Amino acid sequence: MNINLKTISPKIPFLKKYQREILIGFCAFLALLVRSFFPAKLDGEFFWLNVFLFLFFPWMIIYFLLRENFESFGICWEKNYIKGILLSLIFVLTFNLINYFVVYTPSLQTYLQISPEIVKNFWIFLWFQLVISPISHFSWEFFFRGFIQMGLEKKIGKYAIILQALAQTWLYVRSPWLIILLIGSSSLIAGIIANQSRSIYYSFISMWIISASLDIMIISYIRYGTI
Numbered sequence: 001m002n003i004n005l006k007t008i009s010p011k012i013p014f015l016k017k018y019q020r021e022i023l024i025g026f027c028a029f030l031a032l033l034v035r036s037f038f039p040a041k042l043d044g045e046f047f048w049l050n051v052f053l054f055l056f057f058p059w060m061i062i063y064f065l066l067r068e069n070f071e072s073f074g075i076c077w078e079k080n081y082i083k084g085i086l087l088s089l090i091f092v093l094t095f096n097l098i099n100y101f102v103v104y105t106p107s108l109q110t111y112l113q114i115s116p117e118i119v120k121n122f123w124i125f126l127w128f129q130l131v132i133s134p135i136s137h138f139s140w141e142f143f144f145r146g147f148i149q150m151g152l153e154k155k156i157g158k159y160a161i162i163l164q165a166l167a168q169t170w171l172y173v174r175s176p177w178l179i180i181l182l183i184g185s186s187s188l189i190a191g192i193i194a195n196q197s198r199s200i201y202y203s204f205i206s207m208w209i210i211s212a213s214l215d216i217m218i219i220s221y222i223r224y225g226t227i
Contacts, residue, residue, distance in 0.1 A: 020066065024151040027061050031143070032167060043115065050136055054143035062147070073146040074200035084197030088206040091189050092213075095182075099214045102178070103221050111178040114218050125219070129212050137211065141204040144168045144187060145194040153195070161191035186210070 031053040038049055062068055070076075078084075102108045118125045144164040153160040165188040172183045190203035197203075 055139040058147040078198035084202035088202045137208045141200045
């Protein structure tokens, strides 16, 4: 049976006013907490954990508890498609240049990681880029830019962009400084794109292209020493 949050009316004024945002914040914090401390050791475990926590879990919250239209969380192609495309192009070009610089800088190469199977086998690489990577990136965009950012922006406005960027960066807090910097800046820009376009599709496609381009650069450098 579906639970309609709108029928629940807390007696405390603060809870009554912010019950929707409190629910979103609590569920987001719970998902991040599980993702941070769950003892997953294999790539496949992390993949399914991410899909469940960042895609299925928020989807169930929106559908069964909030009972809201998914368009409110960025699952739509809005009329701001020109702005979304332009910002996405700038995002992709900028970060591809940054990634190119990182790959070709010896002191920074140690921060880059890629699965040996993807490097050695073209079909595994293709499977990863066309199936695994898109699903993973869409899950992250739905959770951070959709569920957190667009879910909370009605009450906290543009601060939701910063909040979702901090939330995503928090998962990499134990990573090298370069990874933290790239994750933080890319998630912040992705949040701006989602805010301006009113859709998570543009940031999703941008993140996917940037990730695939970086993998291609790394593989090319490993095999041929050039890009």
